Each structure stands twice: as structure tokens, then as C-alpha cells.
Amino acid sequence: MARGGWFGRKRKLDNAPEGVPEGFATKCASCSQILFVRDFERNLKVCTKCGYHHRLNARERIDITVDEDSFVESYSNLFSQDPLKFPEYQEKLHKARNTSTSSEAVVTGRATIDGFPVVLGVADFSFMGGSMGSVVGEKIARAMEEGVRDRLPVIMFTASGGARMQEGLLSLMQMAKTSAAAGKMNEAAIPLIIVLTDPTTGGTYASYACLGDIILAEPEAIIGFAGRRVGNQDAGAKLPDNFQTSEFQHEHGMIDRIVPRRDLAATLASILQFFGTKRITSAEEVAHAE
Amino acid sequence: MLNNTFEFEKPIEELESLIVSLKSPEGRAKAEVEGIALDEAIGPLEAQLQLVKEQIYNNLSAWEKTQMARHKDRPYSLDYIRIIFDEFLELSGDRLASDDEAVVGGLAVLNGESVVVIGQQKGRDLRERQKRNFGSARAEGFRKALRLAKMAEKFGLPLISFVDTAGAAADLRAEEHGVSEAIARNLRDFALLKSPIVVTVIGEGGSGGALGMAVGDRVLMLEHSIYSVISPEGCAAILWRDKAKADEAAQALNLTAEGAKKNGLIDQILPEPLGGAHKDVVAMAATLKAAITEYVTELKNIEPEKLVEQRYKRIRGFGQYGEN
Numbered sequence: 001m002a003r004g005g006w007f008g009r010k011r012k013l014d015n016a017p018e019g020v021p022e023g024f025a026t027k028c029a030s031c032s033q034i035l036f037v038r039d040f041e042r043n044l045k046v047c048t049k050c051g052y053h054h055r056l057n058a059r060e061r062i063d064i065t066v067d068e069d070s071f072v073e074s075y076s077n078l079f080s081q082d083p084l085k086f087p088e089y090q091e092k093l094h095k096a097r098n099t100s101t102s103s104e105a106v107v108t109g110r111a112t113i114d115g116f117p118v119v120l121g122v123a124d125f126s127f128m129g130g131s132m133g134s135v136v137g138e139k140i141a142r143a144m145e146e147g148v149r150d151r152l153p154v155i156m157f158t159a160s161g162g163a164r165m166q167e168g169l170l171s172l173m174q175m176a177k178t179s180a181a182a183g184k185m186n187e188a189a190i191p192l193i194i195v196l197t198d199p200t201t202g203g204t205y206a207s208y209a210c211l212g213d214i215i216l217a218e219p220e221a222i223i224g225f226a227g228r229r230v231g232n233q234d235a236g237a238k239l240p241d242n243f244q245t246s247e248f249q250h251e252h253g254m255i256d257r258i259v260p261r262r263d264l265a266a267t268l269a270s271i272l273q274f275f276g277t278k279r280i281t282s283a284e285e286v287a288h289a290e
Numbered sequence: 291m292l293n294n295t296f297e298f299e300k301p302i303e304e305l306e307s308l309i310v311s312l313k314s315p316e317g318r319a320k321a322e323v324e325g326i327a328l329d330e331a332i333g334p335l336e337a338q339l340q341l342v343k344e345q346i347y348n349n350l351s352a353w354e355k356t357q358m359a360r361h362k363d364r365p366y367s368l369d370y371i372r373i374i375f376d377e378f379l380e381l382s383g384d385r386l387a388s389d390d391e392a393v394v395g396g397l398a399v400l401n402g403e404s405v406v407v408i409g410q411q412k413g414r415d416l417r418e419r420q421k422r423n424f425g426s427a428r429a430e431g432f433r434k435a436l437r438l439a440k441m442a443e444k445f446g447l448p449l450i451s452f453v454d455t456a457g458a459a460a461d462l463r464a465e466e467h468g469v470s471e472a473i474a475r476n477l478r479d480f481a482l483l484k485s486p487i488v489v490t491v492i493g494e495g496g497s498g499g500a501l502g503m504a505v506g507d508r509v510l511m512l513e514h515s516i517y518s519v520i521s522p523e524g525c526a527a528i529l530w531r532d533k534a535k536a537d538e539a540a541q542a543l544n545l546t547a548e549g550a551k552k553n554g555l556i557d558q559i560l561p562e563p564l565g566g567a568h569k570d571v572v573a574m575a576a577t578l579k580a581a582i583t584e585y586v587t588e589l590k591n592i593e594p595e596k597l598v599e600q601r602y603k604r605i606r607g608f609g610q611y612g613e614n
Contacts, residue, residue, distance in 0.1 A: 077614040083553065084544050087529065134609030141606060163497075163519045165528065168543045169550055172519040173608035175498060176505050179477035180605045187482065203519070206458075206498045210474035225470045225498075226460030239462060252466050 028052055030220075044261045053218045053261055055198055057100065058107040058124035061157055065265050066111035066120065073109040074146075075139045080104065082166070083134075089166040092128060100127040105160065106136045108143040113155075114269035115279035119147045123159040125199070130160030132204050133167040137174025140208060144181035144192070153191040153277055155268060158209045162202020175207035182211040191275045193268065196223050196246065196255065210254070214271055216264070217246035217255045224249070294363055298346060298354050302565075305339045343564055350514065352540035352549075356522055358514035359493045360456075363568040365575075366425075367409030367452040368394060370492065373575035374582065375400055378407065383434060387467065390431030392423045392459070393503070395438040398450070401583055406442035408435045408503060409452035412493070425455045425494075428464040432472035432502045439476075439483055446594075448486040448586045451503050456521065458499030473502035480505035481605055482598055486589030488582050490560070491515045491547075492567070507601050508585045509555070511547035512574070513562040517555075518545035555608060 026037050030052035040047075044064055045054040056064070062071050082089045097103065102124040111120050121143045123130045132140075140156065147154035163171040185192050194212030196205075198221035206225055209215075217223060224244030242248045249255045259267050295303050311317050312332055321328040350358065358364070371378050375398040382389040395408035410427060413419030427435075435451075442449040458469050480487060480503075487506030495504065495517030511517060525539035526532055544552075547559040560577050563570035589597065 079612045079614065081610055081612050083610040084542065086542055134611040138609055138611055165520050165525055165543075167610075168519055168545065168553075169517055169555055170553055170609055172497060172501055173555055173605070175474075175501055176477050176481065176605050177608050179474055180481035180505075180602055183478040183482045184602070186478065203498050206470040206473040206502075207477055208474070210468075210471040211478055225458070225465055243462070244465060248465075252468065254468050254471055 029054055046261050051219065051260075053198065053220060055125055055159065057126045058102045058122040061122045061197075062107070062111070062120070064261070065122075065157075065268070066113055067115065071109055071111040071120070073107060075108050075142055076103055078104070078135045078138055080133055080135045080167075083170055084166070084168050086166040086168070092166070096127045100124060102127050104135050104139065105130045105132070105164075106139050108139045110152075112280060113265055113272060116269060116272035116277045117152055117280050118272065118277070119143050119150075119152050119154045121154070121156040123157060123197075123204075125159040125161075128164065130158075130204070131162065131164035131171070132160055132174045132178075132207075133164035133171045134174060136160075136164070137171075137177045140174075140178045141181040144178070144185050144208075147190050147192075148184050148188045151188075151190060153193060153272055153275060154185065155193045155195065156208065156212070157195045157197055158200040158204055159197045160200055160202075160204035160209075162204050172203065175203045178208035179211060182208045186211075191271075193271060195259075195264065195268075196249075197221055199223070201225065201244070215255050216257050216259050216267065217249065218261055218264070219246055219258050221246045223255075294361070296354070296357050298350070301342055302339065302346060305335065305342060309335050309339065347564055347566070351537070352516075352544065352546050353522060353537040355514050355546050356516050356536075356540050358566050359516045361566060361568055364493050365567050365571045366414070367411045367454055367492065369571055370452060370575050370578055371398065371407055371409060373572060374579040375405075375407065376402065381438065383437075384430045385437055386430070386433055388430050390423075390428050390434055391421050392425055392427040392455070393431035393434050395435060400448075400450070400579075400586065403448075403586075404445075405448045405450055405586070406438050407450045407452075408438050410455040410500075410503060412454060423459055426457060426459040427455065427469075427499060427502070428459040428461075429467040429469040429472040432458070432469070432476050435503050436472075436476050436479060439480060439485070439487075442485045443483050446485065448488065448590060449483070449506075450582060450586070451487065451489045451506060453489060453491045453495050453500045453504045454493035454515075455496050455499045456494050457496035458502065473498050476502045477505055481602060484594035484598055486586060486592070486597060487601075488585045488589070490578060490582070491517050491556075492578075496521065505601075505605065507589050507597060507604075508557045510558045510560055510581055510585075511550060511556050512560050512567060512578075513547060514566055515547060516540075516545045517547070517550050518543050553610065 026035050028047040031050040033049040105127040106123050108121045192212045194215045196217040200223050246258050377399040380396040394411045398405050398407040412425035413422040439449050488508050489504045489506035490510040522536035522540035523533045526535040550556045563573045567574040
């Protein structure tokens with residue numbers, strides 16, 4: 001792997017699991033192994049014992065994916081309203097804005113990956129479960145249209161429970177909006193690369209997340225339509241253990257490759273190279289790449 | 291629900307049964323004995339009945355409309371298809387794996403012109419309900435719809451879609467066969483289909499399952515149909531951990547035709563016969579046919595490229611957000 005700086009990132013990763021002294025040790029959410037935070041972070045929040053991939057927020061994801069300092073955020077001026085005056089939506093938005101490192105459930109922008117310029121979208125599950133409301137749909141659609149306009153590949157990291165219930169039918173329509181924009185990319189033959197991360201379900205999975213030319217997923221991520229609890233009401237015990245995981249979807253032909261986190265950036269770089277993306281180097285070129 | 295009557299319809303039922311009993315031979319005999327002029331009494335009662343009906347049906351809450359949309363006598367896609375079109379030749383299969391009977395479709399003739407029709411179909415009795423998976427399509431159903439839509443495009447024919455589902459199937463088979471992918475593909479390909487598409491939500495417009503057949507140039511809703519991102523029960527369970535609060539959730543979700551229209555997500559609300567579409571399916575079908583005919587006529591005159599451009603713009607405009 002030609003890329004440097006992947007494992008040696010200095011920036012602090014936050015949201016350590018609760019219940020253990022902050023900054024020193026943490027516990028694997030899957031196997032409960034006590035892990036030194038330093039090792040855990042060096043291992044990109046993948047458990048050094050069982051290999052479980054813990055969730056990353058958008059900033060952490062961008063940090064470990066793109067070339068250092070290459071990310072330039074866009075459309076961060078869009079903000080959610082409360083069109084239905086839905087119970088507790090304002091409060092939830094307020095809380096999410098204060099606690100999440102992102103201003104909405106998706107962060108979009110431009111970056112380079114191993115020198116290849118891309119339009120990037122990264123969902124943030126820590127912002128209202130990554131749910132897709134009007135802003136999320138709009139940012140994704142704009143990012144895709146930007147890819148078409150500037151003939152740049154678009155990479156979308158998904159992590160979302162689905163449509164944002166608090167915006168009612170308006171949020172359902174974001175499925176149509178993002179899929180239509182993906183259709184424009186399809187017609188223009190601009191590569192759309194999807195990386196499914198834990199969890200990607202509901203209206204997000206049943207729209208643009210399923211429309212990539214290439215669809216990758218992290219291991220053991222929850223990936224599915226209705227969520228295991230909703231879906232298994234009458235199927236009961238017959239459900240396979242890996243129901244609605246990356247492995248299940250891969251087995252059924254819905255995912256191209258399951259890629260461990262440490263190999264993702266290199267895999268993306270290979271794909272970008274395959275599609276003939278031209279490498280650029282300076283930050284200024286990233287922002288104005290055409 | 292007893293005898294197909296909802297709680298909110300009780301006052302109507304009471305008045306109706308009073309009028310019926312007065313009009314019965316026993317009622318007439320009794321009136322004669324007591325010297326009451328029955329016809330003079332019945333007239334005002336019938337006028338009152340009409341008023342009560344209007345009062346109730348014109349002021350249904352979101353939850354009452356949800357119940358109407360799910361009414362077991364509510365006309366389904368095939369009921370309308372059989373009345374609206376001069377002819378209908380049903381076609382089957384997704385040409386990939388199987389035939390999903392939760393979706394129907396085929397060739398149809400509308401006022402002498404060829405069109406392609408697709409619809410989501412619930413079952414009337416238990417056997418049919420099972421056969422049609424309660425109107426919840428799996429991947430095969432959405433792929434069947436897309437296959438027919440592509441045929442419409444290939445032969446330059448308008449596509450007419452009827453939406454009526456509680457939601458897409460969420461069982462093991464649906465997941466194994468890629469129901470998400472099938473819905474997603476429909477959203478993408480319907481958005482850019484080079485044929486006019488007229489969609490009507492006739493009953494339940496349940497989430498992604500409904501949307502998977504509801505992307506079009508014109509989207510209509512029947513007066514008492516609903517269209518929602520999540521069922522009121524599901525929403526109540528998430529919000530208040532109490533399915534019984536579906537009433538409040540329906541209100542909060544604003545899942546009525548008025549709600550959809552207000553947010554610019556549909557074009558027109560079609561009035562239903564007093565008491566709901568099931569009270570007079572022929573009249574409802576006539577209203578529906580007139581609207582579909584009008585839109586198809588209008589859309590057929592638009593160049594396919596321009597049509598797709600307008601549709602894309604329409605879809606792109608969905609949503610409400612602020613911009614600093």
C-alpha cells in the first residue's frame with residue numbers, strides 16, 4: 001500500500017464507550033474485551049481481539065479515509081427545519097447539533113484518496129441515527145449532481161436507520177430524490193461507489209445505498225430493509241444467524257466485496273484508478289478539480 | 291369493527307337503523323295505531339342523516355382516514371382497473387425468478403388508447419390475502435412492475451400506477467431476494483422513464499413499498515387514502531412505546547392527502563363518494579378515470595426528454611430545509 005499516514009494519525013478519536021476510564025481503556029461492544037484506547041484507535045476502532053468494527057462518526061471516517069487535510073466540506077449551510085411541527089423534533093435536532101461532531105446526519109465535500117479527487121458523502125450515525133430527512137437527501141443529491149457536473153467519482157459511506165420519521169412524507173421522498181440523482185450519474189457514466197457501514201437499513205438501504213456501480217461493506221455491519229426485529233415477527237426462529245448483515249447481503253448477491261476497515265482506502269484507490277480518475281496533488285486543485 | 295362500521299360511524303348507523311325500522315311494515319303498523327304521520331317524520335330524519343354524514347365524513351381525523359384507507363370493503367386496484375379500462379389483459383412475472391401476486395399489471399385500453407397498467411393488490415378473502423401477501427410486494431413484485439414500466443417506455447405508452455400497500459414485505463425471502471435493491475432500482479428508473487407516468491394512491495401508501503411504485507409525473511390521492519413514511523402504529527411504538535397511540539401518531543405524521551398536498555408532494559386530491567370509495571365504486575372509478583384521462587392526454591403531448599426533465603425537477607424539489 002503506497003499510502004502513508006493511515007495508521008499514524010494523531011487526531012483524537014472521541015465517543016469512547018461509557019463505563020471505563022476515559023482515554024485509557026475501553027471495552028469491545030461485541031466480545032467485551034478490555035482494550036487500551038491507544039491500541040483500539042491505532043486499529044481504527046476495530047477490536048484487536050475479535051475484529052469487530054465499531055461505529056465511526058463522520059469526522060473519524062473522513063480522517064482515516066482521505067489524504068491528510070484534503071477534505072473540503074460543502075453544503076454545510078443547509079439545516080433542518082420542522083415542517084410538521086413534529087413532537088420533540090426541535091429538541092432532538094438541538095441535542096444532536098450539540099452532541100454530534102457533525103451538523104447533520106451526512107457530511108459532504110471534496111477530498112482526495114491516494115491523490116484521486118472524489119466527491120465524498122459520509123453519513124453520521126451519531127446525528128439522529130443517520131436518518132435521512134430533507135437536508136440529508138438534498139446534500140446527497142447535490143453531491144451526486146456535482147459529480148456529474150465536474151465528472152468526478154462519488155463515494156458515499158452510509159450509516160443510517162432509514163428515513164427521518166419526524167419529517168413525515170417529506171423524508172420518504174428523499175429516497176426518490178437521492179435515487180433520481182443516482183440515475184443521473186448512471187446516465188452520465190460517473191462512478192458511484194457505496195460503502196455500507198453499520199448500520200444501514202430502511203429507506204436509506206432501499207434507495208441510493210443500493211444503487212452503486214460498486215457496493216462495498218464493512219464486516220458484520222447490520223445491513224437490511226426492515227431491521228431484524230421488524231422483519232422476524234412471523235418468520236421466527238427460521239432466520240439465519242447472519243440475517244441482515246454484510247455477510248448475508250454478500251451471500252445473496254447484493255454486495256460486491258466485504259472489506260475490512262484497514263483495507264478500505266486502498267480498495268477505494270484501486271477502484272478509482274480502474275475508472276480512470278486522474279490523480280491530483282495540491283489542495284487547491286482538490287477544491288477546484290474539474 | 292363490527293358489521294364494517296367504525297366507531298366514528300356509529301351516529302350514522304343509529305339514524306339509519308331508526309329510519310329503516312320506521313319504514314318497516316311493523317313500524318308503519320305501529321305508526322298507524324298511534325296516529326303518527328310517518329312520512330312527515332321520516333323526511334326530516336333523512337335530511338338529518340345526510341347532514342350527519344357530511345359532518346362526519348368531511349371532518350375525519352388522520353387516524354379515521356387511516357381506518358378508511360384500510361377498510362375491508364375498500365376497492366382495490368383490480369376493482370378500478372376493471373371499470374376504468376375498456377380492456378385489460380393481465381401479464382405475469384418478473385422474468386427473473388417468479389410472479390409476485392401482490393402486484394398486478396398488464397396491457398390496458400383507456401378510451402381506445404393503449405396504456406400499461408401496474409397496481410398493488412390486496413386480497414379480499416383470507417385465501418386471496420395470503421396469495422397476495424396482504425398486498426405487501428417482495429422484490430419480485432417491484433421487478434415485475436419495472437419490467438412492465440420498461441415495456442411502456444419501449445413502446446411509447448403511458449404508464450398508469452395504482453398504489454395500495456401497508457408496506458413492502460419484510461420477511462426472509464424478501465430480504466434474500468433483495469427487496470431493497472428492487473425498490474431502489476424502481477425509484478431510479480421510474481424517475482428517468484421516457485413515458486408519462488400517472489400514479490394514484492387509492493388506499494394505503496405505506497412507506498418505501500408504496501414509493502417503489504409511486505414515482506411519476508402526476509401523483510394523485512383519493513380523499514380518504516393515506517401516504518406515510520411509517521405506519522401510525524410503528525411511529526407510536528417508537529415515539530411513545532405504545533402502539534395504542536396510533537391516533538396521535540397519525541396526526542403528527544400528517545399522513546392525509548391534504549398533508550401531502552400542502553407539502554407539494556402530490557398534485558390533486560380526488561373526492562370520494564360520501565362515506566368512502568366503497569360506498570360507490572362505480573362513481574369513484576368514474577372520478578378516477580376522468581382525472582387519469584386528463585393527465586395522460588396532457589402528458590402525451592410533451593416530448594419524452596422534456597417530460598423526464600420536468601419529472602426530475604419535480605423530484606429534486608421534494609423536501610423542506612433552511613439555507614444559511
